[in-house]
Amino acid sequence: xxxxxxxxxxxxxxxxxxxxxxxxxxxxxxxxxxxxxxxxxxxxxxxxxxxxxxxxxxxxxxxxxxxxxxxxxxxxxxxxxxxxxxxxxxxxxxxxxxxxxxxxxxxxxxxxxxxxxxxxxxxxxxxxxxxxxxxxxxxxxxxxxxxxxxxxxxxxxxxxxxxxxxxxxxxxxxxxxxxxxxxxxxxxxxxxxxxxxxxxxxxxxxxxxxxxxxxxxxxxxxxxxxxxxxxxxxxxxxxxxxxxxxxxxxxxxxxxxxxxxxxxxxxxxxxxxxxxxxxxxxxxxxxxxxxxxxxxxxxxxxxxxxxxxxxxxxxxxxxxxxxxxxxxxxxxxxxxxxxxxxx
Amino acid sequence: xxxxxxxxxxxxxxxxxxxxxxxxxxxxxxxxxxxxxxxxxxxxxxxxxxxxxxxxxxxxxxxxxxxxxxxxxxxxxxxxxxxxxxxxxxxxxxxxxxxxxxxxxxxxxxxxxxxxxxxxxxxxxxxxxxxxxxxxxxxxxxxxxxxxxxxxxxxxxxxxxxxxxxxxxxxxxxxxxxxxxxxxxxxxxxxxxxxxxxxxxxxxxxxxxxxxxxxxxxxxxxxxxxxxxxxxxxxxxxxxxxxxxxxxxxxxxxxxxxxxxxxxxxxxxxxxxxxxxxxxxxxxxxxxxxxxxxxxxxxxxxxxxxxxxxxxxxxxxxxxxxxxxxxxxxxxxxxxxxxxxxx
Numbered sequence: 001x002x003x004x005x006x007x008x009x010x011x012x013x014x015x016x017x018x019x020x021x022x023x024x025x026x027x028x029x030x031x032x033x034x035x036x037x038x039x040x041x042x043x044x045x046x047x048x049x050x051x052x053x054x055x056x057x058x059x060x061x062x063x064x065x066x067x068x069x070x071x072x073x074x075x076x077x078x079x080x081x082x083x084x085x086x087x088x089x090x091x092x093x094x095x096x097x098x099x100x101x102x103x104x105x106x107x108x109x110x111x112x113x114x115x116x117x118x119x120x121x122x123x124x125x126x127x128x129x130x131x132x133x134x135x136x137x138x139x140x141x142x143x144x145x146x147x148x149x150x151x152x153x154x155x156x157x158x159x160x161x162x163x164x165x166x167x168x169x170x171x172x173x174x175x176x177x178x179x180x181x182x183x184x185x186x187x188x189x190x191x192x193x194x195x196x197x198x199x200x201x202x203x204x205x206x207x208x209x210x211x212x213x214x215x216x217x218x219x220x221x222x223x224x225x226x227x228x229x230x231x232x233x234x235x236x237x238x239x240x241x242x243x244x245x246x247x248x249x250x251x252x253x254x255x256x257x258x259x260x261x262x263x264x265x266x267x268x269x270x271x272x273x274x275x276x277x278x279x280x281x282x283x284x285x286x287x288x289x290x291x292x293x294x295x296x297x298x299x300x301x302x303x304x305x306x307x308x309x310x311x312x313x314x315x316x317x318x319x320x321x322x323x324x325x326x327x328x329x330x331x332x333x334x335x336x337x338x339x340x341x342x343x
Numbered sequence: 344x345x346x347x348x349x350x351x352x353x354x355x356x357x358x359x360x361x362x363x364x365x366x367x368x369x370x371x372x373x374x375x376x377x378x379x380x381x382x383x384x385x386x387x388x389x390x391x392x393x394x395x396x397x398x399x400x401x402x403x404x405x406x407x408x409x410x411x412x413x414x415x416x417x418x419x420x421x422x423x424x425x426x427x428x429x430x431x432x433x434x435x436x437x438x439x440x441x442x443x444x445x446x447x448x449x450x451x452x453x454x455x456x457x458x459x460x461x462x463x464x465x466x467x468x469x470x471x472x473x474x475x476x477x478x479x480x481x482x483x484x485x486x487x488x489x490x491x492x493x494x495x496x497x498x499x500x501x502x503x504x505x506x507x508x509x510x511x512x513x514x515x516x517x518x519x520x521x522x523x524x525x526x527x528x529x530x531x532x533x534x535x536x537x538x539x540x541x542x543x544x545x546x547x548x549x550x551x552x553x554x555x556x557x558x559x560x561x562x563x564x565x566x567x568x569x570x571x572x573x574x575x576x577x578x579x580x581x582x583x584x585x586x587x588x589x590x591x592x593x594x595x596x597x598x599x600x601x602x603x604x605x606x607x608x609x610x611x612x613x614x615x616x617x618x619x620x621x622x623x624x625x626x627x628x629x630x631x632x633x634x635x636x637x638x639x640x641x642x643x644x645x646x647x648x649x650x651x652x653x654x655x656x657x658x659x660x661x662x663x664x665x666x667x668x669x670x671x672x673x674x675x676x677x678x679x680x681x682x683x684x685x686x
Binding site (some may be wrong): 011012039093094097151264278283287290297 | 352439584624
């Protein structure tokens, strides 16, 4: 029950600048810290109790001076990544979670409507609401930077193939396909809502891939265009319920050439949901249902495998990230599932 | 980092009625539960992942049926107490904590202002804002019911003494003093803001203690009235910063007769704040600073002892509740500190 208070107590120590002040001047007392960060010493002392308890900060009882303890050992890049995530949690989740029950009942993110008068998903809100964009943007960028290189190493694209990047947004996936899977005759198409076309084409120009890349507008839930050998479904099947994922898989199957490949990038639950070392069940249901889309959720690899087989695919590989490449604070565990349409 | 999501995921399962539905009909599937509680089966399944992980609920993989596991063993009275507390956390804390940093910087509960346009403490807000009252009222009542009988067993009142119940609110403390410490000549006065007088006197009438009880209006930070042998400071010193608590103690010392007694009821931190079994440091700083008063916080017994001695008192006893009487879900650890003004 102390989860929400622990979270904000810790984050407030960063927001107020208490941790930064201790980094600059170890040994500051509550009075010194209060003066440095503009807060009452009593309140600084109260907030630091938890950090002392956790061993993040040490208190010298004799002098009343605080120093960074284990927090001092955290590399700056690790700390910034965690703080970016905590910032998203504060702005994008803490208040929205209040409406979780309503969101589940209505299948929409009620928190976004209550806070911003916005009807839609967090992704859509990020395009229109500055506060959401500021919280989510840096996270999305660092996620992309850490995930995409691994993703594009995790599947093969035959030379000269025609690739469709489903819900490919601003074209980044298509651009990276050209950069990492280049071959004579390779053609990549970004498929998304028609509203994305202009931005997408600008990015193709800017990255010098306009000759190999194109844009096709449409709704993947309705149908997908034919004539492709490989379809990429990156980072969104977990935002849909079962019936919708099956529709996506079937639409992909219908549109692919025989022998064509579907490549699915998605976070997955462990096969035993009771795995105590995996925190995804602790985080994603409330996050996705209450803060992001109001429906959907992660599945197990075995579930996606079953759904792909039901849709006429044969799974050919499942690749997880090398554990050594996953930072210790990461909650998410992604896989790349490749499957082929029987010839 | 998964604290806020864990909290709301669990609470949403109660709010939606999923747990109640499983109590009535063990073995329901996600589809059956979805129909029973009016939510999509996919979302019910997602929310139940955490409860399965924690062993609260069991899932039969073969049938897809859920049953209460350890949750089924929790006594109804224990469950209701925990749910009352979680309801307070949801309504009174989850959104307010978003403003913790601002609250600490300004020394006021910014969340109450942002949510309700209310300037003041949560106690004051409870008197005016229905949502706050609904969340806080049942908790305050069950706290009072579980704490007051123990409190009044934890100190002595000399026969015929004159007792002042400082910040005694609606008179309940005075009434219980008469009921539990009755003696010929006992007189009890509730001291609080003048605005409380009418309600207080009505309660004295209704409880048949109007002859022994009276009301005195004033501000304890300014001064306390003289002529008393015992002063009760129940449940509020933790809502003040050090300088204010010292002012309260000194005002009490000045007003008490020589040999007079001060009785302080307060939650306290363990002497070693790093005690991993004590969750008060995880909860109270963020709660009191961000959700209740915007200042103050718990102290250790040794700190209160020092402050009482500084103010001219000698501590005569410190009594904690019998651990057997503390429910396992309780975060708070209260003591009764008695101290005497040197004769």
